[in-house]
Amino acid sequence: MKQEMTPALREALEKLARNRIRVEYRPGEEPFRLGASKFGGKPHLPADFDWPWYHGEKLAYNGKEFSKVKADCPLSFLLQIDLGELTPLDRDGLLPKDGLLSFFYELDSQPWGYSPAHGGGARVYWFPAGTPLAETGFPAELEEDFHLPELALELEAAPCLPDWSDLEILAPELQEQLEGAYDRYDEMKKERGCPSEFASHLLGYPDLIQNPMAPECEQVARGYDCGRGPLGLSLEEQAEIDAAAKDWILLFQMGTVDDGKDFELMYGDCGCLYFWIRKQDLADRGFHKVWTLLQCG
Numbered sequence: 001m002k003q004e005m006t007p008a009l010r011e012a013l014e015k016l017a018r019n020r021i022r023v024e025y026r027p028g029e030e031p032f033r034l035g036a037s038k039f040g041g042k043p044h045l046p047a048d049f050d051w052p053w054y055h056g057e058k059l060a061y062n063g064k065e066f067s068k069v070k071a072d073c074p075l076s077f078l079l080q081i082d083l084g085e086l087t088p089l090d091r092d093g094l095l096p097k098d099g100l101l102s103f104f105y106e107l108d109s110q111p112w113g114y115s116p117a118h119g120g121g122a123r124v125y126w127f128p129a130g131t132p133l134a135e136t137g138f139p140a141e142l143e144e145d146f147h148l149p150e151l152a153l154e155l156e157a158a159p160c161l162p163d164w165s166d167l168e169i170l171a172p173e174l175q176e177q178l179e180g181a182y183d184r185y186d187e188m189k190k191e192r193g194c195p196s197e198f199a200s201h202l203l204g205y206p207d208l209i210q211n212p213m214a215p216e217c218e219q220v221a222r223g224y225d226c227g228r229g230p231l232g233l234s235l236e237e238q239a240e241i242d243a244a245a246k247d248w249i250l251l252f253q254m255g256t257v258d259d260g261k262d263f264e265l266m267y268g269d270c271g272c273l274y275f276w277i278r279k280q281d282l283a284d285r286g287f288h289k290v291w292t293l294l295q296c297g
Contacts, residue, residue, distance in 0.1 A: 081102075
C-alpha cells in the first residue's frame with residue numbers, strides 16, 4: 001500500500017538534494033589539447049610523474065576454484081577532467097576551480113575495495129593550473145587490452161536525490177515517516193529529473209546496486225575486511241562507524257563506457273566503479289585519500 005507523503009516530509013527530503021555533474025562519452029576530434037577533458041588515450045601528465053602500480057591482491061582461478069594471489073601490475077588510465085571547464089557546473093564549489101583531475105584503476109583484476117588489501121587499486125591525481133603537462137606513453141608492462149580508446153566528454157549539471165537505501169544513514173530521523181513510501185519517493189526522484197541511471201557522474205549521490213557504501217568506506221579505512229562476512233562489531237563500534245560514514249561523499253561514479261562501435265568497458269556484470277572521499281580530504285585537496293569500491297549485479 002502506497003503511503004502519501006506529507007508536505008513536511010517532502011520538504012525534508014528536498015533538503016537532501018545535491019548537485020551532480022553527468023558525464024557522457026562520445027567520439028572526439030583529434031588531437032585533444034593538453035589538459036582537455038577526455039576518456040582514455042594517453043594521459044597528460046607532468047614529466048616527473050610516477051605511474052601508479054597495484055601491489056595488492058586479486059582472485060586467480062586454477063581450473064577448479066578461485067584463490068587470492070598477489071597482484072603486481074600498472075594501473076590503467078581511465079579519464080581526465082579539465083576542472084576549469086567544470087567550475088560553472090560545480091554549483092556547490094566542492095572541486096578545485098582549475099587544473100586537471102585524473103583517474104586511474106587496475107582493470108585486469110578490478111579490485112572491489114572491500115578489503116584494505118585492495119589499497120592502491122585506484123588512484124586520483126590533481127595537477128593544479130600551471131603544471132607543465134605532456135602526452136605520456138604507457139608503461140611497457142601495461143597490456144594493450146588496457147590501453148583505452150580516446151573519447152570526448154560531455155558534462156552537464158543535474159539534480160540528485162539519495163538512493164532509498166541511503167536514507168537510513170542520511171536521515172534516520174525520517175525513517176518512521178518513510179515507512180511504506182518507497183513508490184512515492186521513487187516518483188519524487190523522477191519528478192526532479194533524477195532517476196537511477198547507473199551511468200557516470202561527479203559528486204551527488206551514488207546509484208546503489210548493492211549495499212550503502214559510505215559505512216563500508218569507513219570500515220575499510222579502520223582496517224576491517226568486509227569480504228569475510230559479518231564483522232561482529234559492538235553496538236558502540238557500529239554507532240561510531242555510522243556517524244563517521246556521514247563524512248564520506250561520492251567524488252565520481254563510473255558506469256559502463258560504450259563508444260557505440262566496438263568498444264565497451266564494463267565493471268563486472270553491468271556494474272559501477274565508485275570513487276569516495278571524506279569531505280575534509282576533498283576540501284584539503286587530498287585526492288590521494290580517495291577510496292574506490294565496485295558494485296555489480
